[in-house]
Amino acid sequence: xxxxxxxxxxxxxxxxxxxxxxxxxxxxxxxxxxxxxxxxxxxxxxxxxxxxxxxxxxxxxxxxxxxxxxxxxxxxxxxxxxxxxxxxxxxxxxxxxxxxxxxxxxxxxxxxxxxxxxxxxxxxxxxxxxxxxxxxxxxxxxxxxxxxxxxxxxxxxxxxxxxxxxxxxxxxxxxxxxxxxxxxxxxxxxxxxxxxxxxxxxxxxxxxxxxxxxxxxxxxxxxxxxxxxxxxxxxxxxxxxxxxxxxxxxxx
Amino acid sequence: xxxxxxxxxxxxxxxxxxxxxxxxxxxxxxxxxxxxxxxxxxxxxxxxxxxxxxxxxxxxxxxxxxxxxxxxxxxxxxxxxxxxxxxxxxxxxxxxxxxxxxxxxxxxxxxxxxxxxxxxxxxxxxxxxxxxxxxxxxxxxxxxxxxxxxxxxxxxxxxxxxxxxxxxxxxxxxxxxxxxxxxxxxxxxxxxxxxxxxxxxxxxxxxxxxxxxxxxxxxxxxxxxxxxxxxxxxxxxxxxxxxxxxxxxxxxxxxxxxxxxxxxxxxxxxxxxxxxxxxxxxxxxxxxxxxxxxxxxxxxxxxxxxxxxxxxxxxxxxxxxxxxxxxxxxxxxxxxxxxxxxxxxxxxxxxxxxxxxxxxxxxxxxxxxxxxxxxxxxxxxxxxxxxxxxxxxxxxxxxxxxxxxxxxxxxxxxxxxxxxxxxxxxxxxxxxxxxxxxxxxxxxxxxxxxxxxxxxxxxxxxxxxxxxxxxxxxxxxxxxxxxxxxxxxxxxxxxxxxxxxxxxxxxxxxxxxxxxxxxxxxxxxxxxxxxxxxxxxxxxxxxxxxxxxxxxxxxxxxxxxxxxxxxxxxxxxxxxxxxxxxxxxxxxxxxxxxxxxxxxxxxxxxxxxxxxxxxxxxxxxxxxxxxxxxxxxxxx
Ligand SMILES: Cc1cc2nc3c(=O)[nH]c(=O)nc-3n(C[C@H](O)[C@H](O)[C@H](O)COP(=O)(O)OP(=O)(O)OC[C@H]3O[C@@H](n4cnc5c(N)ncnc54)[C@H](O)[C@@H]3O)c2cc1C
Ligand code: FES
Numbered sequence: 001x002x003x004x005x006x007x008x009x010x011x012x013x014x015x016x017x018x019x020x021x022x023x024x025x026x027x028x029x030x031x032x033x034x035x036x037x038x039x040x041x042x043x044x045x046x047x048x049x050x051x052x053x054x055x056x057x058x059x060x061x062x063x064x065x066x067x068x069x070x071x072x073x074x075x076x077x078x079x080x081x082x083x084x085x086x087x088x089x090x091x092x093x094x095x096x097x098x099x100x101x102x103x104x105x106x107x108x109x110x111x112x113x114x115x116x117x118x119x120x121x122x123x124x125x126x127x128x129x130x131x132x133x134x135x136x137x138x139x140x141x142x143x144x145x146x147x148x149x150x151x152x153x154x155x156x157x158x159x160x161x162x163x164x165x166x167x168x169x170x171x172x173x174x175x176x177x178x179x180x181x182x183x184x185x186x187x188x189x190x191x192x193x194x195x196x197x198x199x200x201x202x203x204x205x206x207x208x209x210x211x212x213x214x215x216x217x218x219x220x221x222x223x224x225x226x227x228x229x230x231x232x233x234x235x236x237x238x239x240x241x242x243x244x245x246x247x248x249x250x251x252x
Numbered sequence: 253x254x255x256x257x258x259x260x261x262x263x264x265x266x267x268x269x270x271x272x273x274x275x276x277x278x279x280x281x282x283x284x285x286x287x288x289x290x291x292x293x294x295x296x297x298x299x300x301x302x303x304x305x306x307x308x309x310x311x312x313x314x315x316x317x318x319x320x321x322x323x324x325x326x327x328x329x330x331x332x333x334x335x336x337x338x339x340x341x342x343x344x345x346x347x348x349x350x351x352x353x354x355x356x357x358x359x360x361x362x363x364x365x366x367x368x369x370x371x372x373x374x375x376x377x378x379x380x381x382x383x384x385x386x387x388x389x390x391x392x393x394x395x396x397x398x399x400x401x402x403x404x405x406x407x408x409x410x411x412x413x414x415x416x417x418x419x420x421x422x423x424x425x426x427x428x429x430x431x432x433x434x435x436x437x438x439x440x441x442x443x444x445x446x447x448x449x450x451x452x453x454x455x456x457x458x459x460x461x462x463x464x465x466x467x468x469x470x471x472x473x474x475x476x477x478x479x480x481x482x483x484x485x486x487x488x489x490x491x492x493x494x495x496x497x498x499x500x501x502x503x504x505x506x507x508x509x510x511x512x513x514x515x516x517x518x519x520x521x522x523x524x525x526x527x528x529x530x531x532x533x534x535x536x537x538x539x540x541x542x543x544x545x546x547x548x549x550x551x552x553x554x555x556x557x558x559x560x561x562x563x564x565x566x567x568x569x570x571x572x573x574x575x576x577x578x579x580x581x582x583x584x585x586x587x588x589x590x591x592x593x594x595x596x597x598x599x600x601x602x603x604x605x606x607x608x609x610x611x612x613x614x615x616x617x618x619x620x621x622x623x624x625x626x627x628x629x630x631x632x633x634x635x636x637x638x639x640x641x642x643x644x645x646x647x648x649x650x651x652x653x654x655x656x657x658x659x660x661x662x663x664x665x666x667x668x669x670x671x672x673x674x675x676x677x678x679x680x681x682x683x684x685x686x687x688x689x690x691x692x693x694x695x696x697x698x699x700x701x702x703x704x705x706x707x708x709x710x711x712x713x714x715x716x717x718x719x720x721x722x723x724x725x726x727x728x729x730x731x732x733x734x735x736x737x738x739x740x741x742x743x744x745x746x747x748x749x750x751x752x753x754x755x756x757x758x759x760x761x762x763x764x765x766x767x768x769x770x771x772x773x774x775x776x777x778x779x780x781x782x783x784x785x786x787x788x789x790x791x792x793x794x795x796x797x798x799x800x801x802x803x804x805x806x807x808x809x810x811x812x813x814x815x816x817x818x819x820x821x822x823x824x825x826x827x828x829x830x831x832x833x834x835x836x837x838x839x840x841x842x843x844x845x846x847x848x849x850x851x852x853x854x855x856x857x858x859x860x861x862x863x864x865x866x867x868x869x870x871x872x873x874x875x876x877x878x879x880x881x882x883x884x885x886x887x888x
Binding site for chain 1: 298301302305306316317318319320321322323325326335337373375376377378379380381382384385386387388389390391392393409410412415416419422423424426427429430436438461490491492524525527528529530532634635636637700701704746748750751792794795799800802803
């Protein structure tokens with residue numbers, strides 16, 4: 001086990017959506033390299049509380065990279081320096097000792113700040129609402145093995161279905177586009193025989209909802225794939241575009 | 253004596269016959285009924301979606317910013333179902349029997365059989381929703397085997413089964429939100445239950461963004477708020493998992509059943525320091541090829557590769573020659589504790605044992621091992637900064653799941669009429685120990701296939717008067733909540749919420765953990781009471797009531813844990829036998845295994861809250877086994 005280290009964190013503090021925010025510096029002393037990044041923030045908050053200050057607000061739940069609650073821009077990169085991980089999966093050993101670490105919320109007009117590092121991502125739920133499902137009511141399903149699905153197709157569907165809905169793709173995109181997120185759901189369901197009946201309508205509605213929610217258009221920068229904690233490939237965006245156009249041409 | 257209200261007749265046909273007997277609500281009338289669903293994990297999302305599909309007016313609540321983030325998302329291993337696709341002799345009866353036995357004969361037979369019956373429908377439903385389960389090359393569904401079973405009945409989606417099932421349920425839920433039958437209230441926390449005329453008729457919530465208290469009214473309330481594992485502070489549960497919703501119902505009169513039952517999972521990454529906020533589970537599947545050992549000699553500080561085989565104690569293989577490293581969770585956990593108590597634990601804290609893949613790598617080659625467990629090895633490496641291909645993993649048990657919960661009858665209704673409890677929040681079908689891959693099954697069974705019938709029966713047979721949220725009952729419940737918040741913010745003491753929570757967790761873990769005894773429990777009772785008193789005098793919760801304030805959220809939850817912990821300790825004291833997770837050191841066989849006492853303790857203990865400073869009253873539900881043969885569990 002290596003020695004404890006000290007850091008300076010420069011954190012975005014903002015009272016609510018209306019308030020103007022600003023960066024505030026905090027010294028963090030004597031942190032174990034085995035502490036996670038969020039545990040480091042916990043320590044800062046404990047100290048702040050003891051001093052009567054308001055703790056830094058940030059979202060989390062699982063702390064193991066699957067729920068998609070956590071997420072900040074760390075030193076300019078969504079979810080920080082390691083590829084294929086969420087903010088909660090970072091450890092202090094991933095930062096050089098003595099470093100100054102800048103921590104900001106996701107920035108996108110479709111994600112208004114609620115407080116400090118917490119943003120409102122309900123716009124992503126509304127994209128799913130607009131067709132990110134297969135319409136099958138409980139009790140009406142046929143036997144699960146009635147329709148075989150070739151393993152390679154099932155694996156590709158799974159790869160897209162791994163999306164945790166964290167919003168890092170939006171935060172990393174200069175257009176604040178939600179195309180990786182939207183494409184992942186369209187790809188997941190379009191790969192499966194069960195998803196075919198609603199495929200055209202799904203693509204149309206989801207893409208149009210994303211636009212209406214204020215997410216930008218995709219200009220193929222690929223930043224989203226680079227920060228995605230599940231490393232969802234940009235081919236899902238091609239699928240989205242293809243299905244969207246073909247839906248209009250009534251080809252699917 | 254409590255009555256579980258299990259319908260009569262042969263066990264195979266109870267549920268189906270009962271479905272025919274229960275009353276229905278006419279489709280055209282359903283929209284006149286309002287139903288509140290608290291919690292949107294597997295149980296809540298599946299229930300809310302299904303009731304929405306059927307035409308009820310549903311309001312769904314979750315603490316999190318989206319239903320998709322609920323703790324169910326973290327489940328890794330799989331979900332059981334008696335499909336018998338492998339043709340390996342599985343059946344509804346076998347799943348029923350394995351679950352009853354796995355729970356050490358402390359679950360209700362009728363419920364467990366129903367669970368096994370509907371398990372097959374769950375898989376059908378999930379596949380139709382597009383859940384990408386693992387498949388074989390022929391395109392059909394793949395299954396694997398899990399602890400406590402001799403058949404391969406576990407369906408899985410790589411190591412992310414919970415995620416995929418929850419996304420399926422979430423999508424169905426969002427479809428109903430889109431259709432207008434479900435109103436979604438995210439970032440809302442239920443802080444009280446409202447009773448009118450003795451029936452559950454609504455809830456008080458706090459909007460976690462604005463801090464506003466809201467009143468919501470309904471004809472029935474479904475509580476799907478998960479387990480209480482975080483009373484131990486450190487557990488594998490998600491950070492926002494809490495007992496508060498259930499405890500607030502308990503304070504309104506709902507009985508809390510078996511509150512000392514908590515499953516400790518043997519293979520978790522050990523604690524490293526005080527700063528730690530949670531423990532991470534490493535899948536049970538690792539025990540298929542990893543060998544568990546500690547040095548024979550206490551205090552042996554040599555690195556593992558310097559310890560020759562003759563000086564290693566593969567204690568599970570030694571004690572349980574027929575099951576070896578694959579003994580059930582409770583047995584594996586307890587034995588890890590025992591060897592560490594003897595001073596033979598490893599790692600910096602001495603609270604860890606080795607899970608060694610050296611022999612598997614020699615036998616199968618590194619490539620094969622990587623293929624099977626690669627992602628788990630990576631995860632371990634990432635968290636602990638050690639490479640498990642060259643250094644044995646260090647693991648230790650951690651609290652994982654809670655079998656206790658609000659008492660419910662066969663209809664999943666608590667003793668408060670109109671309050672239904674689903675998923676991990678109820679006292680469940682798992683008795684004193686849950687088998688792997690059975691919690692996901694139970695949550696979805698409750699939500700998709702049980703409560704839609706039993707709720708209709710309740711609504712159809714109940715005359716509910718007109719009500720408005722201006723009623724005195726709502727007002728007084730809101731006042732109580734408002735006062736609780738104000739009081740907590742005004743204490744302004746010297747210790748943080750986390751300080752207290754950590755302390756409470758330590759007391760619980762040491763005394764109501766893997767091994768319990770009268771002396772420790774008696775002391776724990778005093779400690780917990782003392783801590784609770786101190787909490788209300790010396791806690792420091794900063795910030796305001798009228799905005800986003802996590803410290804306040806947690807402050808309220810830890811206050812509830814303090815009260816709940818006391819009932820948990822009392823339950824462990826009262827159950828003078830050992831069963832499943834509940835190992836009372838006074839009651840063990842001569843070789844250190846659980847010694848059940850079926851004469852006196854074949855019952856569910858359901859505790860009635862009578863006041864914060866008063867002793868709770870225990871009610872019993874007798875458990876009778878007409879269909880499963882009761883035996884002593886043995887894994888030797
Ligand atoms: C790491 C891990 C791995 C697991 N793996 C498996 C596995 O492989 N197989 C298996 O069968 N089981 C597994 N389990 C157990 C299983 O995941 C859980 O028991 C199950 O998912 C619980 O589902 P639930 O719907 O009852 O509750 P949860 O999923 O816990 O959902 C609770 C919901 O209630 C909400 N809530 C709570 N309190 C309030 C309140 N006061 N107001 C409003 N909303 C509230 C929460 O926000 C959330 O939406 C695992 C558990 C863990 C921790
Ligand atoms: S807290 Fe769940 S992904 Fe980070």
